[in-house]
Amino acid sequence: MYLITRFLPLPRLISSQTLVLSFTREGASCRQLHCQPSQGRNLFPQSGLICPPLRPLLAPTSHPQISITRHGTNFFNKLPAQKLWKGVISVSKHGAQKGRGRGAGRKLAKDLNRGQVIGVGAVNMVWPGLNAPIIRGQEVVQQQMLGPDPDRHRKLLEIRDKMGRVRFRKVNPLERGWTGTKMGGKKIGPPDPVGNDTFEGFESVVLEYKVVSHMRGDGGKFRRVSVLSVTGDGMGLAGFALARAPAPNTALSMSKNRAGQRLIKIPLYNNHTILHDFHSQSGITEVFVRKMPEGHGLVCHRALKAACEIIGIKDLHVYIKGPKNVREVVKAFFLGLMKQKSYQQLAEEKGLHVVELRKEQFNYPKVLASPVHAPLRTLSDIPPNENLDFSTYVMGDRVMLKPVEEPSSILPLLPKKGRQPEGRETFLRKYKERRNFRRALIDLITEYGDERSFLAKQYPEAWKNYGRRNWNNDSDDDE
Amino acid sequence: MALLERTFFSLTSKLNFKGMRHILIPDTPTIVIPVRGAKQKYHPDSFIGFRVEPRENHNRQYVSHPLIYKDADPAPRFMDARVRAILKDLTGCDHSKVFRHRALLSISAPEIVFFTDEQLKIAQNDAKIKADKLLSMPPVVKVRAEEVQDISFDPALQGIMPNFKIVFTDISLGIPDNKRIIVVRENSGKLRHANGAERQRMNEIYNPRKGRKHYVSELFTAKCLPDVLARGQYEFVLDRACLQFEPDEPEYQSVVAYVYEALDKKQHYDSLLSTRHYGPMLFFLVWHKCLNNFLEHHLMAGRLDVASQVVKLYCLLHQKSDVAKAMTDFRDPMHVVQTFVSLECMDTSARVQLALKQCKELLRSQQQVEQNVAAALGQSS
Amino acid sequence: MPVLATGGAPIYNSLKAIRLMRHGCANRPFYHIVIMGSRRSNKGTYPVIEQLGTYDPLTNVHGEKLVSVNLDRISYWMAQDKVKIAVGVKQLLGLMGFLHIHPQSYITAWRVRAIAKREALSKQQAEDQEASMG
Numbered sequence: 001m002y003l004i005t006r007f008l009p010l011p012r013l014i015s016s017q018t019l020v021l022s023f024t025r026e027g028a029s030c031r032q033l034h035c036q037p038s039q040g041r042n043l044f045p046q047s048g049l050i051c052p053p054l055r056p057l058l059a060p061t062s063h064p065q066i067s068i069t070r071h072g073t074n075f076f077n078k079l080p081a082q083k084l085w086k087g088v089i090s091v092s093k094h095g096a097q098k099g100r101g102r103g104a105g106r107k108l109a110k111d112l113n114r115g116q117v118i119g120v121g122a123v124n125m126v127w128p129g130l131n132a133p134i135i136r137g138q139e140v141v142q143q144q145m146l147g148p149d150p151d152r153h154r155k156l157l158e159i160r161d162k163m164g165r166v167r168f169r170k171v172n173p174l175e176r177g178w179t180g181t182k183m184g185g186k187k188i189g190p191p192d193p194v195g196n197d198t199f200e201g202f203e204s205v206v207l208e209y210k211v212v213s214h215m216r217g218d219g220g221k222f223r224r225v226s227v228l229s230v231t232g233d234g235m236g237l238a239g240f241a242l243a244r245a246p247a248p249n250t251a252l253s254m255s256k257n258r259a260g261q262r263l264i265k266i267p268l269y270n271n272h273t274i275l276h277d278f279h280s281q282s283g284i285t286e287v288f289v290r291k292m293p294e295g296h297g298l299v300c301h302r303a304l305k306a307a308c309e310i311i312g313i314k315d316l317h318v319y320i321k322g323p324k325n326v327r328e329v330v331k332a333f334f335l336g337l338m339k340q341k342s343y344q345q346l347a348e349e350k351g352l353h354v355v356e357l358r359k360e361q362f363n364y365p366k367v368l369a370s371p372v373h374a375p376l377r378t379l380s381d382i383p384p385n386e387n388l389d390f391s392t393y394v395m396g397d398r399v400m401l402k403p404v405e406e407p408s409s410i411l412p413l414l415p416k417k418g419r420q421p422e423g424r425e426t427f428l429r430k431y432k433e434r435r436n437f438r439r440a441l442i443d444l445i446t447e448y449g450d451e452r453s454f455l456a457k458q459y460p461e462a463w464k465n466y467g468r469r470n471w472n473n474d475s476d477d478d479e
Numbered sequence: 480m481a482l483l484e485r486t487f488f489s490l491t492s493k494l495n496f497k498g499m500r501h502i503l504i505p506d507t508p509t510i511v512i513p514v515r516g517a518k519q520k521y522h523p524d525s526f527i528g529f530r531v532e533p534r535e536n537h538n539r540q541y542v543s544h545p546l547i548y549k550d551a552d553p554a555p556r557f558m559d560a561r562v563r564a565i566l567k568d569l570t571g572c573d574h575s576k577v578f579r580h581r582a583l584l585s586i587s588a589p590e591i592v593f594f595t596d597e598q599l600k601i602a603q604n605d606a607k608i609k610a611d612k613l614l615s616m617p618p619v620v621k622v623r624a625e626e627v628q629d630i631s632f633d634p635a636l637q638g639i640m641p642n643f644k645i646v647f648t649d650i651s652l653g654i655p656d657n658k659r660i661i662v663v664r665e666n667s668g669k670l671r672h673a674n675g676a677e678r679q680r681m682n683e684i685y686n687p688r689k690g691r692k693h694y695v696s697e698l699f700t701a702k703c704l705p706d707v708l709a710r711g712q713y714e715f716v717l718d719r720a721c722l723q724f725e726p727d728e729p730e731y732q733s734v735v736a737y738v739y740e741a742l743d744k745k746q747h748y749d750s751l752l753s754t755r756h757y758g759p760m761l762f763f764l765v766w767h768k769c770l771n772n773f774l775e776h777h778l779m780a781g782r783l784d785v786a787s788q789v790v791k792l793y794c795l796l797h798q799k800s801d802v803a804k805a806m807t808d809f810r811d812p813m814h815v816v817q818t819f820v821s822l823e824c825m826d827t828s829a830r831v832q833l834a835l836k837q838c839k840e841l842l843r844s845q846q847q848v849e850q851n852v853a854a855a856l857g858q859s860s
Numbered sequence: 861m862p863v864l865a866t867g868g869a870p871i872y873n874s875l876k877a878i879r880l881m882r883h884g885c886a887n888r889p890f891y892h893i894v895i896m897g898s899r900r901s902n903k904g905t906y907p908v909i910e911q912l913g914t915y916d917p918l919t920n921v922h923g924e925k926l927v928s929v930n931l932d933r934i935s936y937w938m939a940q941d942k943v944k945i946a947v948g949v950k951q952l953l954g955l956m957g958f959l960h961i962h963p964q965s966y967i968t969a970w971r972v973r974a975i976a977k978r979e980a981l982s983k984q985q986a987e988d989q990e991a992s993m994g
Contacts, residue, residue: 276591293586352593355602359587362609364578365602368591379595390591447694454921630957638976639969643919647956650913651932660931663924664955668969677924685928 085109097220104166115159124149178302183209183227185306188252191231191260204231204256205306208326212244222246227255228327231263232310235271239263240307240330266337270294272314275343276394280336285328286321288400289336301326304333311337319400341394343369351377354390539695542704544740546767547732552621553766556796565792566758569785570614573753577610616758623727629671636668646673648681656682657725675728690722699723699734708741717756739763746776765792771828778816778834781841787812790819813839869896869907878937879946880915881908891915893929893949895937912937915952927952934958 075084089109091101101107119131128134128141135141168181177185183206190202208228213221225248232238241258245251269275269291277290292315298305300318303326308316320329343354347369353376354369370376387393444451456463556562580586594602649660661673661681673681683693697703698719707716716738724731739760742748751757764773770789777785794803802822808814816835824831861870877898884890893913913929920926934953937943945953947964954961 291588293588295586296588350593352595353599354591355594355599356589356591357602358580358589360580360584361578362606362613363602364574364606364609365594365599367599376596379597382595388593390593393593443692443694446697633961635966636955636961636969638972639965640925641972643923643925645952645955646924646926647952648926648928649931650928651930662957664957670955670957680922681926684926 081112082109099221104168106166108164108166110160110163112160114163115156122152124152177206183248183252185302188229188256191257192253194257194260197260199231199260201233201235202231202260203234203310204229204259205310206252206255207240207303207306207330209248225251227251228330229255229259230307230310230330231256231259232312234310234312236266236268236312237263238266238307238311238334240334242327264334264338266311267340267342268312271312273316274313274337275340276346277391277400278336278340279395279398280332280339282328282332282335283325284322285325285332287329287332287336288319288321288395288398289333290317290319290400291315292317301329303330307333344372346394347371348374350393351375351381352388539697539700541695541699541730542701542734542737544733544736546736546740546763547622547729548619548766549622549729553762554618554620556766557619557762559795562762562792562795563758565788565795566616566761567614569761569788570755570757571753572607572610572614574606574610576753577613578606614753614755616755617721618726619759619762620727622729622732623675625675625729627672627674629669630662631670633668633670636664638666639668640664640666642666646677646681648685650685656686679724679728688722690719692723696723699730704734704737705741708738711747711750713738713742713747713750714754714756717751735759736763743769743772746772748773748776761789761792762796765789765796768793768797768823771824771831774816774820774824775828775830775834778831778838781838781845783812783816783838783842786838787815790815793819864910866910868909871909872897874898874942876909876937876940876943877946878912878934878943878949880948889917891917893952895943898944910937927956929953929956929958931958 089101089107095101117131119127124146126132126141126144126146128143132141171180171186175186177183177187179185186206188204188206190199191204193199206227206229208226210226211223212226213223216222224244224246226242226244228240228242229252230238230240239259239262241255241262243251243254243258245254267275272294273291274289275291277288280287280289292299294315296315296317298308298314298316300308300316301320301324304316304318307330308314318333341349347354348371351371351374353367353371356366356368357363358366382388387397392399441451444453448454448456450456450465452463452465644663644665647660647662647664656678659678659682661678662670663673663677664670680693683691687693696719698707698716704716717735720731720734720738724734726732742751742760743764748757748760751760761773764770770793773789774786777783777789790802790806791809793800794806797803802819805818805822806815816838820831820835861872863870875898876895878893878895879898880891881894881896882889882891891914892908892911893915894908894911896908910933912934913927915928916926918925929952938945947962950959951962951965953959954965
């Protein structure tokens with residue numbers, strides 16, 4: 001077996017400064033270092049050989065270090081790799097206190113062995129016993145010089161260029177939070193099981209991930225991670241909690257576990273939205289929450305959106321008045337959710353039927369709840385200034401300002417405020433050319449499977465999408 | 480003819496045409512090749528037009544069905560108060576189905592209100608009135624006559640429009656569609672009123688309504704309709720038909736008859752319950768005497784009251800039939816159904832007789848159960 | 861200047877015409893039957909006093925050319941002063957039955973028939989020649 005040192009130091013091998021040559025063929029013996037190669041004579045014919053000269057086998061540039069001489073030493077081969085790198089990377093105690101040499105861009109020791117295999121070097125050779133079998137079938141494998149590999153050095157440099165700095169690992173797009181690199185909005189799995197509670201079906205989401213620090217009495221900053229998370233089962237059970245810990249993973253798990261200990265049952269309407277509009281406050285942060293029909297989606301602050309997904313609310317509108325501090329917003333929101341009144345409660349409070357009218361169901365009166373314990377009031381029982389409007393009653397007599405919506409379907413016909421009538425005339429004149437395009441297109445695609453006229457088959461040169469697409473994928477035999 | 484010649488020459492007296500003769504050219508579609516290089520001034524299409532190739536007819540045809548109301552007029556019978564009462568009674572009014580959310584209507588935020596008892600009752604009354612309106616039945620009338628009136632004939636115009644005709648529509652405001660003047664000038668020089676299909680198309684082009692098409696929708700063709708009905712979407716097709724056609728159009732009656740037949744074969748009558756189409760469907764079955772499946776279905780389920788109502792309807796519509804004459808006591812449902820089955824269904828359907836037997840059995844066992852329950856509760860029957 | 865309540869160009873005291881105005885696009889004409897100024901220079905430019913109908917010169921899939929006419933309003937304008945009707949519109953209204961059939965329609969019809977007859981004759985002669993040769 002050959003063990004060859006390379007010119008560039010290999011940290012692992014640099015301690016073995018001896019060169020051992022041996023042949024495993026029968027009759028061969030170790031060639032001693034003191035043996036002098038015979039000059040000029042080629043003692044290495046193909047068949048049967050005992051002591052080949054050293055020089056023809058080795059590439060001219062790589063000389064083994066066989067003796068410790070004055071001109072052969074440098075600090076590369078005096079010190080192990082670890083020590084060498086320490087000289088590059090190390091940070092003093094004072095520096096460490098200041099936080100030097102820590103963080104995203106810091107240098108790392110490069111393992112120069114990476115990308116290299118024992119037996120493969122700059123000299124591209126077949127070494128039987130090392131990088132090739134000695135006996136292949138019936139043949140004995142010979143030492144052979146293969147063509148040079150031009151890319152080897154380049155590839156090594158490529159590998160080494162990538163090393164050496166702390167790099168951020170890319171997150172799968174499906175697992176990202178609100179941003180690619182930050183933790184906000186990222187899901188962190190169910191809370192850890194406690195005794196019999198396995199938290200099956202639970203999911204937690206990080207609403208706030210902050211690196212905070214304070215100055216310690218015994219000197220220096222004390223860095224911690226603060227995590228606000230919400231955990232829930234998507235069916236109305238949810239809880240939120242804040243936790244701080246020095247290590248990020250600890251903080252995350254602490255937060256979700258704590259949230260798991262503080263679950264509340266939130267009443268939902270048809271498992272997709274809240275029971276009724278409400279207003280809620282935490283500090284000076286006010287939250288106006290409106291119940292929305294199916295398909296509306298979550299139109300709110302991203303933290304509340306994440307929280308609603310966890311709770312199981314799918315359609316909601318939230319307007320936040322005041323500071324949008326995430327903690328306060330979440331607190332206010334949860335407070336309001338907890339304080340929701342069931343329809344039965346409202347019916348009892350008011351002594352009236354709670355009736356739902358849906359426009360798409362022709363305003364059919366659907367009785368949600370009727371008072372059972374409280375007496376049912378008549379119009380004469382109700383004082384004249386009592387608020388009978390359901391929406392303001394549940395909002396605590398607050399009225400939310402609704403923006404005036406212009407329905408887009410009649411936009412071309414109504415003049416926009418402030419616009420000149422001539423502009424409208426011009427618009428109408430130009431618009432009438434394309435007014436029916438959409439309807440005509442739909443009719444054509446329904447009829448012919450493509451945007452073409454009935455003449456297209458007769459005059460295919462005028463058929464824009466000839467042979468290109470047919471939405472209906474059917475034959476035009478019946479035309 | 481002589482009169483026409485005289486009028487013609489008086490109009491064109493100022494123009495000097497010698498040797499002008501009327502040449503009758505058969506009205507066949509031929510390609511008229513334009514004279515090369517010439518100005519093509521007197522080319523047939525150039526009067527205000529372009530070179531015309533013969534067009535293939537648009538081959539899509541509505542589905543056809545023989546059972547349309549073409550001989551006797553069903554309208555007076557349909558409008559009869561007793562008939563309407565029976566149809567309304569059998570249709571039923573299940574609020575959850577009548578007021579259900581229709582797929583194409585967009586959902587808006589529901590409104591929740593506090594109601595006193597009186598307000599709730601008023602709202603529920605309004606709902607009943609709305610339900611009546613939603614369940615108002617599309618009229619059953621006789622198919623309209625296909626005769627198309629000719630207005631005038633001017634043979635001197637022959638050949639002026641080979642391969643095409645001109646359809647003139649009056650787009651004056653304030654005229655209802657059925658009174659609109661729509662005339663067609665043909666190649667032979669004939670001026671006539673437009674036929675039903677042409678009228679429908681012109682009205683849709685110049686007075687479009689949402690959901691109506693100016694072309695034959697594939698839904699109503701023999702290619703598509705069986706598939707849709709196989710999926711049980713009877714109400715959808717009938718709603719679309721009401722939107723597209725008028726009740727006196729032969730196409731409407733064909734489509735609707737096709738749907739009723741498919742429904743009848745599979746006995747899916749309940750899919751039309753609490754909809755506005757149940758009444759006309761039942762009327763159709765009774766008018767055309769296709770009651771075997773209906774009776775079998777309801778008698779097997781033990782719904783004797785429904786069966787007896789239908790037989791009463793039969794008597795109202797076919798007052799001169801044997802069944803109507805033989806019927807003595809309308810108040811006893813069993814007697815009513817028995818008379819009908821014995822007179823009408825003896826040779827046509829053994830299944831109906833079997834169903835009647837089953838019905839009797841069912842009623843007997845029900846009675847038995849009631850008696851046992853009463854006895855168990857200690858009440859004397 | 862008086863203007864119709866439905867909008868449109870002011871109604872001057874000049875000569876007006878009920879005529880065809882070409883809309884549509886390249887290789888696809890579509891005419892509006894309008895009442896507007898009678899001069900040739902008016903034709904390409906806006907605006908019209910009132911639109912009275914449409915005419916589509918290309919046959920549709922059913923082999924028809926569609927013409928729509930607001931008879932109510934055409935009758936009104938025809939009764940007004942200083943209104944003339946262009947030949948094309950007169951022909952259409954004649955074919956519709958609203959006015960007498962225009963002489964130009966008869967002329968065109970006659971000429972078409974004449975061409976057809978001539979072509980048929982020459983075709984017959986060619987066939988006869990072939991038959992006699994063969």
